[in-house]
Amino acid sequence: MATVGFIGLGNMGGPMAANLVKGGHKVTVFDLSEAALEQARAAGCSVAGEVSEVTQGADFVISMLPADHHVEGVYLGDKGLHKTLSKTTLVIDCSTISAETARKLGAELQQSGIEFIDAPVSGGVGGAKAGTLTFICGGAESAVERARTVLNDMGKNVFRAGDAGAGQVAKICNNMLLSVLMAGTSEALQLGIAHGLDPKVLSEIMLQSSGRNWTLEVYNPCPDVMEGVPSSNDYQGGFLVDLMAKDLGLAQQAALRSGASTPMGSLTLNLYRSWAQLGHGREDFSSIFKYVTPQTKK
Amino acid sequence: MATVGFIGLGNMGGPMAANLVKGGHKVTVFDLSEAALEQARAAGCSVAGEVSEVTQGADFVISMLPADHHVEGVYLGDKGLHKTLSKTTLVIDCSTISAETARKLGAELQQSGIEFIDAPVSGGVGGAKAGTLTFICGGAESAVERARTVLNDMGKNVFRAGDAGAGQVAKICNNMLLSVLMAGTSEALQLGIAHGLDPKVLSEIMLQSSGRNWTLEVYNPCPDVMEGVPSSNDYQGGFLVDLMAKDLGLAQQAALRSGASTPMGSLTLNLYRSWAQLGHGREDFSSIFKYVTPQTKK
Amino acid sequence: MATVGFIGLGNMGGPMAANLVKGGHKVTVFDLSEAALEQARAAGCSVAGEVSEVTQGADFVISMLPADHHVEGVYLGDKGLHKTLSKTTLVIDCSTISAETARKLGAELQQSGIEFIDAPVSGGVGGAKAGTLTFICGGAESAVERARTVLNDMGKNVFRAGDAGAGQVAKICNNMLLSVLMAGTSEALQLGIAHGLDPKVLSEIMLQSSGRNWTLEVYNPCPDVMEGVPSSNDYQGGFLVDLMAKDLGLAQQAALRSGASTPMGSLTLNLYRSWAQLGHGREDFSSIFKYVTPQTKK
Amino acid sequence: MATVGFIGLGNMGGPMAANLVKGGHKVTVFDLSEAALEQARAAGCSVAGEVSEVTQGADFVISMLPADHHVEGVYLGDKGLHKTLSKTTLVIDCSTISAETARKLGAELQQSGIEFIDAPVSGGVGGAKAGTLTFICGGAESAVERARTVLNDMGKNVFRAGDAGAGQVAKICNNMLLSVLMAGTSEALQLGIAHGLDPKVLSEIMLQSSGRNWTLEVYNPCPDVMEGVPSSNDYQGGFLVDLMAKDLGLAQQAALRSGASTPMGSLTLNLYRSWAQLGHGREDFSSIFKYVTPQTKK
Incomplete structure (x- = not known):
């Protein structure tokens, strides 16, 4: 020992x-x-x-x-x-x-x-x-x-x-990708819901299709689709929006340094920053689901 | 029968x-x-x-x-x-x-x-x-x-x-999400490569972490990480950029109709349209990997 | 008569x-x-x-x-x-x-x-x-x-x-561009403010430089830079966020129909839709300035 | 002296x-x-x-x-x-x-x-x-x-x-805004052209409306609308795409440092980086007009 x-x-x-x-x-x-x-x-x-x-x-x-x-x-x-x-x-x-x-x-x-x-x-x-x-x-x-x-x-x-340093690079690559999965999955579910689909059914279909990803597997952002995840607990606990925003900032620093083109990661940084700024920084990062709620028709 | x-x-x-x-x-x-x-x-x-x-x-x-x-x-x-x-x-x-x-x-x-x-x-x-x-x-x-x-x-x-119609909605939700997975995974891999990481190693790490998604599992967009996929065959065959652009157009039509907010899906539509316009419409949609190649430093 | x-x-x-x-x-x-x-x-x-x-x-x-x-x-x-x-x-x-x-x-x-x-x-x-x-x-x-x-x-x-119809096309082109001017000017002013600049001074400089645009001339989105505009009246009156979102939806419909690539206009549609959804639909469209407020540092 | x-x-x-x-x-x-x-x-x-x-x-x-x-x-x-x-x-x-x-x-x-x-x-x-x-x-x-x-x-x-330093801040704010004006104006003109409008007529209308901005005044990105500008000279001379990409990188560095939310500026950085990467780095920055050419319908 x-x-x-x-x-x-x-x-x-x-x-x-x-x-x-x-x-x-x-x-x-x-x-x-x-x-x-x-x-x-x-x-x-x-x-x-x-x-x-x-x-x-x-x-x-x-x-x-x-x-x-x-x-x-x-x-x-x-x-x-x-x-x-x-x-x-x-x-x-x-x-x-x-x-x-x-x-x-x-x-x-x-x-x-x-x-x-x-x-x-x-x-x-x-x-x-x-x-x-x-x-x-x-x-x-x-x-x-x-x-x-x-x-x-x-x-x-x-x-x-x-x-040395490669661990940090791999982590921010992974977390930048995670933010993209989370925002993209949230959008897809909301688009389906807006057209009358049941989010459980849609989740199940995408999970068995080419939309499959970690968030659908273990961290569904839509309330009450999955038990024991932050979305079913009012987005409490989990990985905070503030921390995701921090990691996305590190990812963009790395992108700026290397000249990498990261349109998706730039967008999620801005989405998570806005979401934090709007008062949701201490919620779980899957709360971005609420951010892409369809606009109520007038 | x-x-x-x-x-x-x-x-x-x-x-x-x-x-x-x-x-x-x-x-x-x-x-x-x-x-x-x-x-x-x-x-x-x-x-x-x-x-x-x-x-x-x-x-x-x-x-x-x-x-x-x-x-x-x-x-x-x-x-x-x-x-x-x-x-x-x-x-x-x-x-x-x-x-x-x-x-x-x-x-x-x-x-x-x-x-x-x-x-x-x-x-x-x-x-x-x-x-x-x-x-x-x-x-x-x-x-x-x-x-x-x-x-x-x-x-x-x-x-x-x-x-009736729900099959179409679910399909475009899935394909919009797929485009997000593909573009996001491509960016993450390119960011890692730009910082000296081996794309095979990075793919393996993200596959076992929260970045896991269908593209890393069976359709890696980086050439020579995976056998038998379009990226290892000069992006020939597979699901064409033109067809992905068509599906993303249908997704945006549905979003406009319902007032859904789809920042990620709007961005991938524009990425795939630009990529098609630049002459890559007949390549597999994983060729978006080439689109986010880091800018060579001067 | x-x-x-x-x-x-x-x-x-x-x-x-x-x-x-x-x-x-x-x-x-x-x-x-x-x-x-x-x-x-x-x-x-x-x-x-x-x-x-x-x-x-x-x-x-x-x-x-x-x-x-x-x-x-x-x-x-x-x-x-x-x-x-x-x-x-x-x-x-x-x-x-x-x-x-x-x-x-x-x-x-x-x-x-x-x-x-x-x-x-x-x-x-x-x-x-x-x-x-x-x-x-x-x-x-x-x-x-x-x-x-x-x-x-x-x-x-x-x-x-x-x-016939060309009037509508020209109007949505103009209004899509206007949304871009407004969001871009808001971002530029907020970035300057975050670095300690006086928004009046920065507005004056950009107005006489290549950043000049209609919003800096007659409709500055930053409160108290200009008199008699909505931003100096708590964003009351003027052209509503809801109406801008409607026009941007028409612009995206036109873009989808013609295969036009509009990354900026897609983004402003999503920004204005989110802003409306967050409860600001009845404010003047220059209130997007508040949307890009820098995240308070922790 | x-x-x-x-x-x-x-x-x-x-x-x-x-x-x-x-x-x-x-x-x-x-x-x-x-x-x-x-x-x-x-x-x-x-x-x-x-x-x-x-x-x-x-x-x-x-x-x-x-x-x-x-x-x-x-x-x-x-x-x-x-x-x-x-x-x-x-x-x-x-x-x-x-x-x-x-x-x-x-x-x-x-x-x-x-x-x-x-x-x-x-x-x-x-x-x-x-x-x-x-x-x-x-x-x-x-x-x-x-x-x-x-x-x-x-x-x-x-x-x-x-x-000290404020000059640099104001300049990158201005240039970030300029990139937004240029990309937005290019999109608006292309959208009009795709719907059969004459870019000269549309430019004139927007110049006298709320879409007015520096690029329409003195630097129209559409070839042959204006004399003596890079767009009418095959995008030679002027302010290079590479230099705009550099300035937008500085703007994003400043945004990261201050926690500013810059969705538009992030997008133009990625657009200009991609455009440079595609071989247009030595062209004038108004060549982004070509980047948003509508996709030819199949």
Whole structure:
């Protein structure tokens, strides 16, 4: 069993750290929130007084932070962990940040002889709690293999997309595509409903035809077609509109940098931004279904 | 075994009629093309001298025609089949036309006491030849049940979406969604490629994540990721860009009529129209992958 | 001075009829609303007991109605005016309807030897009251010339776009473009504001640069940049979002019919439909400015 | 008359420097191209052997460079001009770069006590040659006033949008709006043409209606409507598609940074990128007119 330092105990990081303890690992955690630390302590984690303590004797340091500047702040700069990390520690950043920052972090840690992988996740808070996350990794093959020791206790799939940064790229490609599936499926269902079709029947038909996609399989955006999904629970829980808007912003940054043409992804960014701006940022991202409600005829 | 009249022996209708013969039915066909009639004769069909002959003694009259006005021309008007059809014949129109025309046709035939279902197909020329089409039907439940006698010899799935016209609505909803899946998947793959990812690896990751959809499963738009699909054959064969543009036009007509908001479907209509206009109308619709190629940096 | 029959006394038609009286014409009106008739009587019009009376001795019959089926209902069919109109009467339809219906109406009236022009207007309720409307006409040159006798008393510009129906086409082209100008100008101003620019200064700069357009000249969508426009009056009055959505629907119908590629116009249709659906249908169309408010950063 | 250092003698910078000489200023130039230097010498400029020479005794240093990293390279870093510039010199950067880089440059020069304004231009190569450019400036009011001494010899309009960086913001807002005007006007004209209207007549009508905008006034995208514009010269010359795509990329960067919702600007970026990718990058940006040609009916 491994010795693990864990930084960032939010809605995702908290349950991930708890699952590591369940897996038998020795876990030392750090967060700025006392409440989060208290919960982690109750789950069996040791609590570090300051961030640098999590590196002591660690086989792995794992971070799960909100955005690029938090990650840069933790690892780089004058007080960054790159000064205290041992060359035998593998750094695994599970945050969703830009590929550029991930690559930069990998390169700077490498200069100090420290191995790094980016390993953003999909699966949401539910997957974090259930230990069924998917990790999409970027880094050396050997490093990704080594990381499985801990990743397997927090998730059920570990993919390697390529070198450092590739995990972030693959994740935003997937999430950009997911936003397109969700918006497109919502439109198709609403168009059918507007013409008198039963959304359950239409969902079933498209599921068995060339319209089949993940949202029809497990995350139908139309209320009361499927049980146990956010759309049947007033769009509470799940993956927030605000977070989808953030990921789509990262996707467009990547597209701008590479000159990629992404008409569909540009449109979904604007749809999700508008939807958030209209007050739906804290709803599940399948609530975009409501956004494409047909205009009532006058 | 049934007596069937079959009108319209194009790329789809020809093999469909042939499969009916293989299924043991007595099939009389009509088409304006001598070559098509000759092929049908070789496949075991009887050839009608004029269109009205196909109704004689028919349990079913099936039509597979290019557009609304052909269907209206065959069944309605002074010389339309509604004058010669028997009340014991079930009319099955497999053409992809507007829901409005399908409903009108159903209503007018009903006035003469003739039963009607619309039964547009998905599965393309390959499915027509292999007898694995999907039929998406609109009409009375009893009529759809009765139609299975012949539909099952041409396809493997028969869905009922609702009353007359509902088959057309469900089909365009599905195909609008399909266009969104195809364009979105193409963009996501191109964005990954632009950032150095291997499209096979990225496809595999998204297939097992929330980006999963029909195109990644069986119709990957990126050349050489998958065998036996149009993208690996220079985008030849398959479902033409021109036909997708036609279906997306029908979808937008339906959206305009109902006041539905379809930002994604409007965009794919414009993408497919532009792509056709740029000379790619006769390529498979997965060729939209080439349309979102990143701009070469200067 | 002319004898005029006038059908349809809504927000536009009422003041137009009144201006004809001021111009010295003899005006007989018809509407289903008693209140509207009362107002017209007060303005000096004669009131017809039924619609066919307005044709009696009329040099011109002018109609200003909400949609295609109202226009068809008035002129065509068993009780249509085409039965009572004299060959010396010029029919001027000022409604905004599809070009197709206008062409059909022109053709059917021509069969009875009656001259017709379509003459949709721009300028809104304000222009109708002030007598400063613009008429965009379709029909024979001589008919358009003849119509000036009355059009000049209701407006200040009379254009001829081509034959019957061309007035409607030109109007929807113009209004589709207007929606693009409005949405684009709103976005540009919001982008500047989000980066700390003063919208008055930015408006002034773009007005004198290549971003110059009608909205910056006379209809700035940002509150308090310009006096006397809807944006400075809580978006009350002006040209309603619902009406813009209607015109954009007509534009997309025309695009679908002709195979035109209109990515911008498709997008504005969806923006205006969503905006209406979100409860802003009765606000001025410049309220789309609020729709593109930047998302507040978390 | 002033002593001026000028860096960057491309299609824009060359004629701008020549106009300064005509205005009576003493101009020392630097560029990496021998040919450009030779032309400048012929126009009466002194030629610097290396870039730092242009700062000697200069009242103004003006730069006109392709992109952010060129500007940063010239002014900042170990060999940057910030080391040799005098506190009495006003730096005027006329390049079109990100507002972020402009602000950074202003701040870093200010630390050395050197005044800076960003002053991107509109008006293109034609305006540069004719001395009729528009300068959109960001910086202190006094600095912008002082800059007029030289700007007035290269252009006819000088605007101040706000503090350092504001010039860049205003320029990209304007150019994003311009792309929307151009694409929207192209669509409207094509829609009219597809319905049989004469583009000259339709242009004239919209020019006098609410569709009026800069492109209809001076830069009609439809061939042979207007003389002396790129559309009437096979889309040669003018403002290149590649450059518009670059500016739209800057606009989207700014939108991403601020959370602005720009559905129209996102779409035009994708349209211009696709158009460039299809081989039209070196044509004038009004060639987007060809992109929205109606699909030929089958």
